[in-house]
Amino acid sequence: MTQQQEDATPPPPPRRSTPLRRALLVARTLGYTLSFFLSILSRSLAQRLCLLSHRTFGSSSSDEEPGSRNIVVVGASFAGHHAARTIAASLLPGSPYRVVVIEPHDHFHFTWVLPRFCVADGGHEHKAFIPYGPYLAAAPAGTLAWVRDRVASVGRDAVRLEGRDVELPYEFLVVATGSGAADALPSRVGADGKEEGIRRLREMQERIREAESLVVVGGGAAGVELATDAKDKYPEKKVVLVHSRDEVMHRFGPELRDAATKGLKELGVELITGDRVVGEDTERGIVTLRSGKEIPCDYLVNCVGQKPDSRIIRALSPNSISESGYILVRPTLQIQDDSLPNIYACGDVAETHVERPNARSAGNQALVAADNILLAIQGKEPKRVYKHHWVEGVTKLTLGLNKSVSYLSDGATELLFRTKEKDIALMSAHAWKQLGAKPFEETSEIMDKIAIDP
Ligand SMILES: Cc1cc2nc3c(=O)[nH]c(=O)nc-3n(C[C@H](O)[C@H](O)[C@H](O)COP(=O)(O)OP(=O)(O)OC[C@H]3O[C@@H](n4cnc5c(N)ncnc54)[C@H](O)[C@@H]3O)c2cc1C
Numbered sequence: 001m002t003q004q005q006e007d008a009t010p011p012p013p014p015r016r017s018t019p020l021r022r023a024l025l026v027a028r029t030l031g032y033t034l035s036f037f038l039s040i041l042s043r044s045l046a047q048r049l050c051l052l053s054h055r056t057f058g059s060s061s062s063d064e065e066p067g068s069r070n071i072v073v074v075g076a077s078f079a080g081h082h083a084a085r086t087i088a089a090s091l092l093p094g095s096p097y098r099v100v101v102i103e104p105h106d107h108f109h110f111t112w113v114l115p116r117f118c119v120a121d122g123g124h125e126h127k128a129f130i131p132y133g134p135y136l137a138a139a140p141a142g143t144l145a146w147v148r149d150r151v152a153s154v155g156r157d158a159v160r161l162e163g164r165d166v167e168l169p170y171e172f173l174v175v176a177t178g179s180g181a182a183d184a185l186p187s188r189v190g191a192d193g194k195e196e197g198i199r200r201l202r203e204m205q206e207r208i209r210e211a212e213s214l215v216v217v218g219g220g221a222a223g224v225e226l227a228t229d230a231k232d233k234y235p236e237k238k239v240v241l242v243h244s245r246d247e248v249m250h251r252f253g254p255e256l257r258d259a260a261t262k263g264l265k266e267l268g269v270e271l272i273t274g275d276r277v278v279g280e281d282t283e284r285g286i287v288t289l290r291s292g293k294e295i296p297c298d299y300l301v302n303c304v305g306q307k308p309d310s311r312i313i314r315a316l317s318p319n320s321i322s323e324s325g326y327i328l329v330r331p332t333l334q335i336q337d338d339s340l341p342n343i344y345a346c347g348d349v350a351e352t353h354v355e356r357p358n359a360r361s362a363g364n365q366a367l368v369a370a371d372n373i374l375l376a377i378q379g380k381e382p383k384r385v386y387k388h389h390w391v392e393g394v395t396k397l398t399l400g401l402n403k404s405v406s407y408l409s410d411g412a413t414e415l416l417f418r419t420k421e422k423d424i425a426l427m428s429a430h431a432w433k434q435l436g437a438k439p440f441e442e443t444s445e446i447m448d449k450i451a452i453d454p
Pocket residue numbers: 001074075076077078079080102103104105111112113114115149150151152176177178179180186187188221222309312346347348349357358359360361362396
């Protein structure tokens with residue numbers, strides 16, 4: 001969540017829900033989920049049929065060298081990884097196009113479990129880093145290449161890499177650079193390699209373990225989860241959560257706000273709302289709030305300040321950047337610059353007017369960008385448009401080590417389920433499976449085949 005979003009006016013509270021409205025909401029959610037899975041199934045079937053027909057009958061031959069035209073995807077997290085897979089899986093072997101992913105991380109970072117692994121020890125940290133590769137198995141040989149690097153700048157027809165100082169030409173570009181946090185953990189890892197990521201998580205666990213008084217800044221999901229986990233694990237510690245708005249989780253409806261507040265209070269987390277940390281004196285071990293209040297603090301965890309990482313587009317097309325740093329996009333997810341119709345942006349970095357951007361909206365946007373590029377390479381108009389659906393906003397919030405709530409709202413009616421969490425690593429195993437990997441086995445088989453050094 002960005003600072004700008006933290007400060008934004010909260011959405012109007014949903015009307016308190018009646019049983020009939022709740023039942024309708026469940027039915028509409030199930031309808032959406034069913035149609036979503038059917039669309040995935042039909043897409044995968046269409047790709048297989050296309051491949052089968054290509055193998056059986058061959059396809060119209062192209063004089064061009066296979067893989068000579070690049071579709072470059074910058075960033076391989078929830079948005080870029082999915083866009084790359086969707087495009088590559090739809091290209092035929094021998095296609096003049098290939099997808100080239102540029103990503104500095106050596107593993108996929110599963111952000112959802114970061115607050116938990118900042119607190120819970122016991123050797124689970126490695127589960128937040130999922131091997132790249134298995135998710136891309138569906139891409140026919142030659143349609144996908146991977147560069148482990150960072151894009152330093154973007155030109156009109158090439159990107160410059162940071163580590164290698166070389167240029168890589170592109171015909172289409174997908175910018176999926178997401179958002180970053182200056183303080184990194186617990187919102188982002190802040191390291192490219194898995195080993196260093198694990199080290200940082202353990203370092204944070206140790207600092208929390210050693211602190212007698214912990215101050216957590218920010219009452220969004222990361223702050224609430226980290227504060228409740230810390231107090232649950234170390235009931236003897238003083239844990240204070242400071243939030244600038246009147247209620248935690250203020251961008252959600254009243255049921256989730258109430259559940260979060262109750263969860264914090266039941267565990268004994270001290271909640272200070274409507275105030276901000278304005279100074280930290282590490283020598284005296286205190287933080288000062290805007291109200292003038294001073295509170296003891298051995299360790300401060302900052303859970304605010306995520307910002308869209310749009311630097312690489314700002315230099316090329318400054319008018320495509322919003323005041324708050326998002327890349328302005330059309331509904332087709334092409335950037336809002338008529339002179340650059342082949343550049344797309346999706347996920348947390350794109351201004352898509354999604355109230356609470358998340359991995360599901362990032363994935364759905366990736367599909368739209370991918371489909372439009374697939375249309376464009378056939379010489380067709382990129383006409384798929386992204387429209388946010390409230391089901392994308394379903395949220396799970398942990399409230400201590402073994403409790404969580406799941407929340408859904410269409411803006412008028414709310415649904416909240418309480419769940420007992422049995423697994424300290426939360427949904428890590430599920431995420432590995434979703435990305436085609438066997439929990440928790442390392443593999444580099446596919447990456448060894450697709451890695452290139454341009
Ligand atoms: C603590 C936490 C918990 C969350 N929990 C949930 C949840 O439960 N459910 C949910 O749906 N969402 C959740 N989210 C939100 C979700 O993680 C984000 O919406 C999602 O990560 C956005 O994906 P993205 O691909 O747009 O960007 P990001 O995940 O931010 O990834 C951007 C990628 O781009 C790469 N990159 C950046 N700059 C460059 C460059 N110059 N060159 C090459 N590569 C670059 C980065 O290395 C990174 O891999 C959570 C977020 C946080 C912080």
